[in-house]
Amino acid sequence: MLFGRAQKNPIKLPAHDIVDWKYTTCGYCSTGCSIEVGLNKDGQAVTGRGVGGADVNQGKLCIKGIFEHELFHSAGRGTVPLMRDKTYEPYQETNWDAAMDKTASEIKRIQETYGRDSFAIISTGQILTEEFYTLGKLARGCIGTNNYDGNTTLCMASAVSGYKRSFGSDGPPGCYDDFEHTDCLIAFGSNLPEQHPVIYWRMREAREKRRFPLIVVDPRVTMLAQFADMHLPITPGTDVVLLNALAHVILDEGLEDRAYIDAHCSGAEEFEKLVAQYDPVTASKICGIDEDTIRNVARLYAKSESAMSIWTMGINQSTHGSDGVVGINSLNLLTGNIGKPGSTSLSITGQCNAMGTREWSSCSGLPGYRALEKEQDREEIAKFWGIDPEFFPKKRGLFQTDIFPAIETGQIKGLWIIGTNPMTSMPNTARIRKTFERLEFCVVQDAYRDVETTEYANVFFPAGLWAEKNGVMTNTERRVNLISNVIDPPGQAKSDLWIFNEMAKRFENGQKIKFPETASDVFDEMRELSKGRFLDISGMTHEKIEQQRGIQWPMTEHAETGSPRVYSDGKFNHPDGKAKLIPLPFIDNNEVPDEDYPFWLNSGRVVEHFHTRTRTGKIGNQNKYSPTPYMEMNPDSAKELGIKHMTYARLVSRRGDAVVLVQLTQRVPRNMVFVPFHFHECVNRVSLGLLDPHSRQPAFKQCATRIEPISQQEAAAVINKAARTF
Ligand code: SF4
Numbered sequence: 057m058l059f060g061r062a063q064k065n066p067i068k069l070p071a072h073d074i075v076d077w078k079y080t081t082c083g084y085c086s087t088g089c090s091i092e093v094g095l096n097k098d099g100q101a102v103t104g105r106g107v108g109g110a111d112v113n114q115g116k117l118c119i120k121g122i123f124e125h126e127l128f129h130s131a132g133r134g135t136v137p138l139m140r141d142k143t144y145e146p147y148q149e150t151n152w153d154a155a156m157d158k159t160a161s162e163i164k165r166i167q168e169t170y171g172r173d174s175f176a177i178i179s180t181g182q183i184l185t186e187e188f189y190t191l192g193k194l195a196r197g198c199i200g201t202n203n204y205d206g207n208t209t210l211c212m213a214s215a216v217s218g219y220k221r222s223f224g225s226d227g228p229p230g231c232y233d234d235f236e237h238t239d240c241l242i243a244f245g246s247n248l249p250e251q252h253p254v255i256y257w258r259m260r261e262a263r264e265k266r267r268f269p270l271i272v273v274d275p276r277v278t279m280l281a282q283f284a285d286m287h288l289p290i291t292p293g294t295d296v297v298l299l300n301a302l303a304h305v306i307l308d309e310g311l312e313d314r315a316y317i318d319a320h321c322s323g324a325e326e327f328e329k330l331v332a333q334y335d336p337v338t339a340s341k342i343c344g345i346d347e348d349t350i351r352n353v354a355r356l357y358a359k360s361e362s363a364m365s366i367w368t369m370g371i372n373q374s375t376h377g378s379d380g381v382v383g384i385n386s387l388n389l390l391t392g393n394i395g396k397p398g399s400t401s402l403s404i405t406g407q408c409n410a411m412g413t414r415e416w417s418s419c420s421g422l423p424g425y426r427a428l429e430k431e432q433d434r435e436e437i438a439k440f441w442g443i444d445p446e447f448f449p450k451k452r453g454l455f456q457t458d459i460f461p462a463i464e465t466g467q468i469k470g471l472w473i474i475g476t477n478p479m480t481s482m483p484n485t486a487r488i489r490k491t492f493e494r495l496e497f498c499v500v501q502d503a504y505r506d507v508e509t510t511e512y513a514n515v516f517f518p519a520g521l522w523a524e525k526n527g528v529m530t531n532t533e534r535r536v537n538l539i540s541n542v543i544d545p546p547g548q549a550k551s552d553l554w555i556f557n558e559m560a561k562r563f564e565n566g567q568k569i570k571f572p573e574t575a576s577d578v579f580d581e582m583r584e585l586s587k588g589r590f591l592d593i594s595g596m597t598h599e600k601i602e603q604q605r606g607i608q609w610p611m612t613e614h615a616e617t618g619s620p621r622v623y624s625d626g627k628f629n630h631p632d633g634k635a636k637l638i639p640l641p642f643i644d645n646n647e648v649p650d651e652d653y654p655f656w657l658n659s660g661r662v663v664e665h666f667h668t669r670t671r672t673g674k675i676g677n678q679n680k681y682s683p684t685p686y687m688e689m690n691p692d693s694a695k696e697l698g699i700k701h702m703t704y705a706r707l708v709s710r711r712g713d714a715v716v717l718v719q720l721t722q723r724v725p726r727n728m729v730f731v732p733f734h735f736h737e738c739v740n741r742v743s744l745g746l747l748d749p750h751s752r753q754p755a756f757k758q759c760a761t762r763i764e765p766i767s768q769q770e771a772a773a774v775i776n777k778a779a780r781t782f
Contacts, residue, residue, distance in 0.1 A: 072102040079107065079602060081529060081537035082121045083182065083522035084666045086405035087254045088531025089113035090605050093125045093523065093542045101125040101543055110605040112232065112535065118253035120666060123675050127521060128543055130674035132506035134518030135547025143498070143512055152548065152558070159472075159515050160562035162497040163199060166470040176203035176459045176468045180475030181211070181407030184527030184539055185416050186578035187552040188409070190571065191474070192418025194556050197441050198563035202453030203468060206419045207476040208410045209456040213751035214372035215403035216414055218381020221750070222389070222401075222636055224629030225425060225590050226414055230364065230400025231533035231608065231620045235262035237398030240360035242271045242353070244295060244384060245370010245757075247278035250663040252368075252404055255532070256280070268360075271353055273298065274370055276658055276688075276730055277723045286353065289725065291344035292656050292758045293646040296376045298350065299383030300640060301339035303331040305354035306390055312358065313392030320626040321389050323637040330639030342642070358391050362398030369406070369660065373757050378750035379640045386637050394635070395623035404532055407667075411530035415591055416582060420452050424585045428452050440585060441569045455752035457482075457745070463491045470497040474552070475519070479508040480668035480736045483745025483754050484711050501555060503545075504670045508736050519552050520545035527553070527575040528601060534591075535606040535618070538598055553578070587613065590622070590629060646758045647744050649727055653709060653760035655693075656728040657742060660757070665734040672734075685735040687716040689763065690726045694718065697763055704771030706764040707731065712741040715766060715774045729763065 074094035082089040090110030094103040104125040108115040137155035138147035166175045177195050179188070195204040208216075216226045223229070235241070235258055248256035260283075263270060272284040273295070281287040290298055306312050307328055317324050336347035357363045365388060371380040385394075385401045393399035405411055416423050426433035429451050438445035454462055460482065462468045482488045492498065492512035500513040503521035510516055523542040530536050545551065553575060560566035572578050576598050586609075587594045595611035596618075608618035628635040649656055664682040665672045672678045687707060689699065699705050701720040706713050707729065716731060716738065724730050731739040733756065742761060745754030 072096055074103065078523075078540060078542045079538070080523040080540050080542055081606070082117070082124060083408045083539065084120045084124070085252055086408055086410055086532045087112060087252050088408070088529070088535055088537045088606060089117055089121050089254050090537070091117065091121055091124065095542070099543065101128045107605060112531065112606060113254045116254050116257055119664060119678060120672065123677050124522070126675050127671055128524070130671065132504045132674060133546055133549070134502060134505035134516060135549055137518060137548065138505070138516040140514055143493070143514060147516065152550070155515050155517060156558055156562060159499050160559065162470060166496060167201070170469050172200050173202050173453060174468055175199065175201050175470040175472075176454070176462070177201060177472045178456050178459060178474070178476060178478070179206045179413065179417065179419065181206060181208045181410035181413055182475045183409065183552045184525055184575065185409060185412035185529060186527040186575040186582070187525075187556065188413050188417035189423055189578060189582055190553055190556045192416065192423055193441060193569055193571065194560050194566075196418045196422065196448060197443055197569050198560050198565040200447055202449040203459055203462070204419060204453065205456040205459060206413045206417060207456060207478075207481065208407065208413055208419075209752055210481060210754065211369065211406040212372060212403065212410045212414070213455070213753040214374070214377030214748055215381050215405075216420070217378040217751040218385060221378065221382050221638060222385035223623065224635075227425075227590060227622060228402050228532060228534060229394055229621060229623050230402040232258045233620055234364050234398050234400050234402065235259045238362050238364045239268050239398065240271070240357050240363040241268060242273065242357065242365045243280055244273045244365060244367040244380070246366055246368035246404055247274070247280050247660065248404070249279040251661050253663060255404060269356060271356070275656070275725070275728060286349070288345045288349060288353070291342070292658065293374055293376065293644075293755065294343040294642070295371055295374065295380040296383050296640050296642045297334065297339050297343040298345060299380065299387060300331045300334035300642070301336050301343070301350045302354040302357070302387055303390055304334045304339070305336060305351050306358045307331060309355070311355065312390045316392035316626070317390065317637070320628070320634055321637050322630070322632060322634040323639075326639050327386065327637035330641060357387070362396060363388075363391060363393050364398060364400045364402065366402045366404050368404045370757065372753055373755060375645050375746045375748055375755045375758070376642070377748040377753050377755070382638050383640055385635070389635050389637060395621050395626070397621075400621070402532070409529035411532070411534070412528070415530060422448070423582070424589050425591055443565050443568055447565070457747055457752045457754055460488060460491045463494055466494070469495065471495055472499045472501070473509055473513070474501045475503075477507050477509050477668040477670060479512065480740065483740050483743040483756060485737065485741045486712050501552070502670070503549070507670050508668070517555055518547070518549035519555060520549055525551040525553070528579065528598070530609070531606070533608060533620075534622075535608045536593060536596060536601055537606040538601045540602070645746065646755065647746070647760050649760045653762045654727060655761045655763060657707070657709065657739070657759050657761045658724070658728055658730045658757050659733040659739045659743065660730065662732045662734070665732065667734065668736065669734045682732070685714070685716050685731065685738040686719050688721050688724045688730040689718050690722065690724050690728070691720040693726045694720050697765060699763065699765050704766055704768055706766045707742055707761055708764060709742040709744070709759055709761045711744060714738045714741045715771045729761065
């Protein structure tokens, strides 16, 4: 007997007459899915498909990857350099030489007048690794400002800081294959199905085969929490308390891996003294998880043959973000769960090449995980580039989140923004707007002309996008993937590599340092600089990376392939070769709900969108599913305030307000609301963004708000006004 499909019209894929399939890697999230883009006889990119033989995605793509080829022809692209004397005047089209000359002369004028560090550069997690390395040469070696950072401070800085504190170096120890081997998984503040759908699919497939327990720690009943065996709805900002309590139970009940601790960890005594104060009864009153659940999770994790933890922004975007990462690392060190199959601490990175900027951009130091604070590192790089080591500062400058306050106080007068959109992504939009107005000169470099931040610039550089360029990116599991140039940038837009190389020619040190023109020549420099280091890529070439569909570092010069895990030998990157168990006292410094502002505000990503919608907002098949800023609200709280499902309400904090469409759902508790972070003039008008003391990452996910009913006519007026702003 025939069922279903055979009785119906079969699904037909549109015929595109593809004449060529070009291999590349997705440029949205850091999962690192391999994609083939189909070109028709006119050379237009008309379709895309996942690559079956690729280890990461095995043919799968999420909604963003499926429609990514539409970006090549999307609206709002920058195709011509633009210039104007004053912000708010109309831009005039210009040529590259004029735009570059103007920018170089403004950088020099500002530096000569106010000092070298008065000009700042903020970059991205979206450009290619060779471009990051070249930008680092330009920023550190030619322009010479120390106030140079990436927007990764908004997403992964806490993971970087936590890895460095625990293990002595950045670099996630594990890989996706760990899902195939683990016996227990805890996900802290990570909603995989919406944020990283293909990693979720890898995890779910592994779990269907072996049915290991999944524990989700998240204040909201996320999609992942709905699939979990246990959901721990933690009080926002108290992860450190829960982690200390888990460690307390493990030590109290003798469940720790003492042999591993003795052989591979330092600081155990101080650590044990601190966690002794966090018994489950005391901890439960702070973190909101009952004492028996804390005990059960600790026992389950410690008794599993192998156990792993993953996390995303729920941990990182907190005033205790770095401590949260250290706490997760300590949980795994305590139980001997590092560097073995199924045993790891794995940060699930946000942007496609956040890892590439951490490794090679020189944002926080010098290339290849070198530090400005180390004389040997400064000398090595200065010699390799052919400049005086004294040109480098001796410690890192301001983080992105400290650059804006430094503009406010007049310390910084000029800014170059590359592939990021702080007018939408930074907390407290009103303050950031005023900050931009204080700049003497601003240049924005982006693939899109209509990025909100461009409205505050004097010069606009139109850049190539994703697979309009050649190079590599590193994904969450240290896999270096190839991006190949599927089509060329539109109009006069140029690759970021070309832009940095051209700018370097206008500075004195740009005549001394070699700036190769092709991505593979730049990659050769990086290979050379990586030899013998933790992130050794000396065995890789662009060709090998494409053949193997991505290679995980380290891969030494004569190796056949890369390494799925690091720290398998129990040797860490602190000078004594040990990992550190670090005591984490909890200091409650969040803005918490009170009588005037009784709701926690939580924010996050939805599957259809990416970051500030500069790309996904242009793709019909994504935007139509999530076109409007909305707020999840608990039905009981809404009833008390007289707010109905699918009506507009006003979200108010001490910083500002936003009008949002209300969706009633039990996913959020009565004292919390959730708003996606993608929309301009929305959640970041309200957010506070207190900074983590180690990573300087903002606590986007914790602040106090109130909700006010609003007439629907007033709401329409506010929304129309916001839409007219751009
Ligand atoms: Fe791209 Fe991430 Fe989706 Fe994969 S999961 S297709 S990398 S957005």
